[in-house]
Amino acid sequence: MEHIAIIGNGISGVTLARHIRKNSDKKITIISGETEYFFSRTALMYIYMGHMKFEHTQPYENWFWEKNRIELKQGFVKQVDTDTKTLHFAEGDTLQYDKLVIATGSKPNKFGWPGQDLEGVMGMYHKQDLENLEKYAPNKDVCKRAVIVGGGLIGIEMAEMLNSRGIPVTFLVREDSFWNGVLPSGESEMINRHIKNHHIDLRLSTNLKEIVSDADGKVKSIIIEETGEEIPCNVVGLTAGVAPNIDFLRESDIEIGRGVKVNRFLETNLPDIYAIGDCAEQHEAIGNRRPIEAVWYTGRMMGEVLAQTICGNKMEYKPGHWFNSAKFLDIEYQTYGWVFSDRNKSEFEAHFHWKHTDDTKCITVAYHKDTNTFLGINTFGIRMRHEVFDRWLTENRDVDYVMNHLAEANFDPEFYSKFETEILNAYTNQLQTI
Amino acid sequence: MSNKINHSMSLAQPDALNITNTQKIALAIGVVGLFILALALFNTNFPNKGLFLTLSLGAIFGGVILYSRSAYLTKLEGIKNDGVWFKSISSRGVLGWMLGVLLTTFYIVLYFFPTYLGLGTNGEANSGLIGFFDPLSQLLSGRDASQWFVYGVLYTVAILAFGYKFLLKYRHNRYQQLRTGSVMFFQLGFAFLIPEFMYVMNNDLPYYDLKSIWPLNYYIFDEWSVKGFLSTGNIGIALLLFGLLSIFVITPILTYKYGKRWYCSWVCGCGGLAETAGDSFRQLSSKKMYAWKIERWLIHTVLVFSIVMTVAMVYSYLGYEKNDFWLTRGVFISLVIGLLTVVFAAVMYFKRQELGKDAKMGAIGYAVVIALLLIMHYTGTTDHLFYIKAGALRSAYGLYIGSIFSGVIGTGFYPILGNRSWCRFGCPMAAILGFQQRLFSKFRITTNGGQCISCGNCSNSCEMGIDVRAYAQKGENIVRSSCVGCGICSAVCPRGVLKLENDSMKGRINPTEVLLGNDVDLMDLLNNK
Incomplete structure (x- = not known):
């Protein structure tokens, strides 16, 4: 039975393991030095804030792993011997693999500030x-x-x-x-x-x-x-910021740049070795994306894709339309498609910006100033439907269409005040003044 | 790893550390209000009971209001869950257990030893706590208080005062505002004031909280209740008809359109208390798989018990002869069996696929009920059903389910099992509404494409113990019989992933392998296979 070893029990590695299990009977081992079980890294803040306890950040109950025959190994990989397909652990033991997936995520950047290693x-x-x-x-x-x-x-x-x-x-x-x-x-x-x-x-x-x-x-x-x-x-x-967590590979034969170099199939330079998630670096960026995408969603998507390849259905990593979200204190943020900052946007990218008088809600819609094609939207304090924007982006809708149909994309809870009319009025007025 | 702020053994410190001086004063005011009640309980002879009762309830209100204002209005609008797992009272700490024991004891005394609260028996005047409430009862309905009146007042005070707290806590959220306003209104009007006024209008009418529907209201078809309705002329008959309409017409229609939330988190009194006074305990409900298994067995067993009990109850006072009244025992049993069969057949015909393995359990449950009813019909005598005295089933139900389960455990254990343990594990009304919500309703919680980050805030705040995240992280809508639609999962979601909606039945349940945002080919390949 083929043995798949996955280094890293974050969203990428765990998604991969789950999908391999769905599609095959392969032996799977997930290795982590950080924690015994998978937890949601994005929820760490809520533990400190007292909203949740650590166990609540674990998306699967502890019996899940054994039931799905996913072996968990706690330990830090110190060295990867790609010739003999052996992992050497800091604790001294070793593990043989047939296929290796590196999903070790990131580590915080330190820029050589004096005192950066002090206590506290x-x-x-x-x-x-x-x-x-x-x-x-x-x-x-x-x-x-x-x-x-x-x-x-x-x-x-x-x-x-x-x-x-x-x-x-x-x-x-x-x-x-x-x-x-x-x-x-x-x-x-x-x-x-x-x-x-x-x-x-x-x-x-x-x-x-x-x-x-x-x-x-x-x-x-x-x-x-x-x-x-x-x-x-x-x-x-x-x-x-963060950088790929790959120091343990520096002595190995695996090609690395800032991250582990991979092609569109998430394969490294060596056969049977792959990298996914934050630590993977594409040789060439995909579309407007960065070569290294340190985002929860892309990690999950790479896991979903690589599982297909490993289970014999070779598949390229082709992420769909960009989306992301975050929360800034009390203000939720979502983005669909591409909206660039003033500093980074191309000359053809035009923006329409609307802000509510309460100063906690706003949207920015990006469009092509010549063709009027809708490029993307940032929303703050107003929830939008992923599915609708994904469809509009696929359909190459123009910005007028999007502005006139914004209500269809609203995802705020029931009875919330709606701002589409106000937004549309602002949009129409702005066009008239130009 | 311990996430406690400090590790001291002090009882008061973990909470007192973080509260402001205003909050300390507020607590003191509230405690004074409760202390007056305690004095009354121990038969302190207040010179002017009305004045002191007003003072006491006023102090409780004032304390909660002042505390809440200091807790929430001093901060910007937003999610206010800081420290809930650090505070002793809301994380099963010492204070939580103490409160649990206190509430449980109160319920035991209330249900089983009301004389300890000062209930006058054999025509004696009330004393103690119940006597303390006589002036208010006299004012409202011209009679002395009972233990149920005292309970009703305290219950209403709790919903109103903590409802105010909840309104401040979620002042940025219109859904929560309206929903809370609704439960406060129904408690004050329908559960508390209207029955008092109905008594003033016609004191032969049985106590009837119009919003309390069978089987939650398990005594509505009791002989004394039905006789009460029938003997009070048109208004009584109208009320009885309204009770029947609520069960067979109003409830199914509203549940189809809006899900069971229209009742459980907008109208119901049990829900009202859970959502207001119980809000601080919502995170304590267990999300483990085994809790869900217990839940399914327990709640459906109670449902079967309540149906059989009610049928037996009605059956026991019906006659054999058509000449007395058209509804004879035989007709009644046939009607009940007919109705159950229609429901069962319809579910099997339309929803066989969705039920999967549960279809077998449903069939067994159906067979058990029918068998029980037939056994009862063919072995029953005038005063014995199931070979026991006719009233015994009803008494057992009232004791074990009506009192112990819903009151002592359901509310008394708020700080231990969470605020909805009755609704989740025991309420037969919730079971029926949930059954319909799962199969014939437009309601669902929609998951927003691929935006979930598995953080777990939704699951943590689900008072019904649903592992919301398990669905959200699969991009799957949440269609669960137990969901009461409180909307807190949606409120606390940091990424805008969840939305309570009424939409078409088609595509309501949408399991996905690969989430939105990935390769279109892969999504087609896996999600449509």
């Missing part, structure tokens, strides 16, 4: 990071202030976490507006204001110079690059 400095990615945070920031008496470095999705989540325990937060963002490398300015600025409304000390255009240690090797303060200001704090969150 942490990312927010692994379960161990959460345990660390619980240790250094259990409450506002132990942690009098926390500083977060890096204005992305994990940064704002970490700010929300600390805020929930009443710990004052200073949030250093390199850009001149929150996440504006991705979000158009109207949206980004709305989120700036929302962050400040939560009494989070948001510092834009601000970089970290160094982290200062106290006598015991713990964080005492940080110093800001631009102003030299010293901010006393007990915890520093490093959330300046």
Whole structure:
């Protein structure tokens, strides 16, 4: 019986294992050094906030794995011997495989800041990071202030976490507006204001110079690059993006760049070895996507596809229309298709932007300014139907059609106020003034 | 890993740490209100009972209102679940257990030892807690209070006060606002005030909460109740007819259009208490597979019990002779068996495929009920059914299901089993509505394509113990008989994945292998095979 070894028990590896099991009788082993069972990484924040306990973040009950004959192995892979198809563990034991899938996800970036390895400095990615945070920031008496470095999705989540325990937060963002490398300015600025409304000390255009240690090797303060200001704090969150977690492969024959290099079939340079999820790097980006996609959904999709290949139905990774979502404190965000930031958009991409007067809801619709083709939508505080936008994108609808049919895509709960008429009026007026 | 904020052994500290001074004052006010009730219970002779009762209830209201305002209005609108798993009271901690024991004891005394609460027997005047409520009862209906009146007042106060708290907590969510307004209205009007006024109009009418429908209202067809209706002329007959209409016409239509939520989380009193006072305990319901298995057995057993009990009850006071009244025992049994057969045949004809393995269980259940009814008919005598005294079944049902299950366990165990354990494991009304919701209803919770991130907020907040995430992460709509449509899963979802909807029956249940967003060919290949 063929033995499939999967390194990593995140959404990619687990999706893969489930689909291989559905389609075959192969022996499957999932290896993880982080946790015994699969859990939803995106839910770590809710444990610290007290919304859930750790066991609630596990999508499958513990009996699930044995029932589906998916073996779980706890341990860190130290070295991969591709010639003998053997995994060597840090704990000293080994495991033979027939096919190997690398699904090890990411690790937080550290950019060589002085003091980045002090006690009380942490990312927010692994379960161990959460345990660390619980240790250094259990409450506002132990942690009098926390500083977060890096204005992305994990940064704002970490700010929300600390805020929930009443710990004052200073949030250093390199850009001149929150996440504006991705979000158009109207949206980004709305989120700036929302962050400040939560009494989070948001510092834009601000970089970290160094982290200062106290006598015991713990964080005492940080110093800001631009102003030299010293901010006393007990915890520093490093959330300046993530990078593939593949250091253990550096000595192996597997080709790596920033991530594990894969082709469209998610195959590496060596036969019988594949990579999926955050740690996989496409030789060439697919469409507007990045070569490395560190997103829950793409990890899952790669798992779904690779299972077909491994079970004998060779299949290319061809993701459909881009979509994503997030939540910024109290404001939900969804995106379908492509809406680029002011900095990154092409000259043909035009935007229509509408914002509610309450400053917590807005949408941005991107379209081709010559052909009027609908390119994508960002929505904040209004839920939209994935299926409808996916269909409109496939049908290459023009922007007028989308604006006139926006109500069909609304996914807000019943009895919520509807804004389609207001949005359409704003859209029509804007066209007249141009 | 422990996620507790601190590991001290102190009882008060984990909660007190995080509350503001305003909240401490609010707690004190509320406790004073409860303390006055406690004094009354121990027969303190208040000079002006009416004044002190007003003070007491006012303090309870005031405490909850002040506390809630301080908890929610000081923050921006949004999901307010911070720390629910840290607080002793809402995470089965010491305070949770203490509250559970207190509530359970209260229910036991209320149901079985009302004299301890001061109920006057043999024409004596009330004393204690029940006597304390006499002025209010006199004001509303001109009679002295009973233990049920006291219970009704406290129940209504709980729904109104904690309903206000819930309204503030979800002030950004119109669905939650309307739903909560609705349960507050039905409790205050239909369950509490209208029956009192009906008594004033005609004191021969049996107590009838118009929104309480058989089989939840298991006593409506009792002999005393039916006789009460029949002896009070047109209004009594109208009420009895309304009761029958509610069961056979109104309920099926509304459930078809909106799912069982129209009742369970918009109208029902049990649901009303669970959604308001019980809201802090919703995360405690078990989502494990074995809990679901127990649930299916238990709730359907209660349903069978309640049907057989009710039929036997009615049967026992019907006659044999056509000349007395057209509805004889034989006609009645035939009607019941006929109705059950029609329902069974219709389900098997239209929904055989959907039921799968459960069809066998359904058939067995149906056969058991019919067999029981036939045995009863052919072995029953004038005063014995199933070889036991006719009233015994009814008493057993009232004791074990009506009192112990719904009250003592259902509400008393809020802080241990979650706020809907009666609705989930025991309510026969929920079983019937759920049966229809699963098979003949437009209601579902729609999953939004591939947007689920498996975080588990939905499952965690489901008071009915549904593992919502298990469906959402498969891109599958949630069509479950137990869902009461409270909408909290949708509210807490951080990615906008869930929406309660009434839509067409077609495509309502949509299992998928591969979620929206992936390769179109792959989705076609796997989802349509």
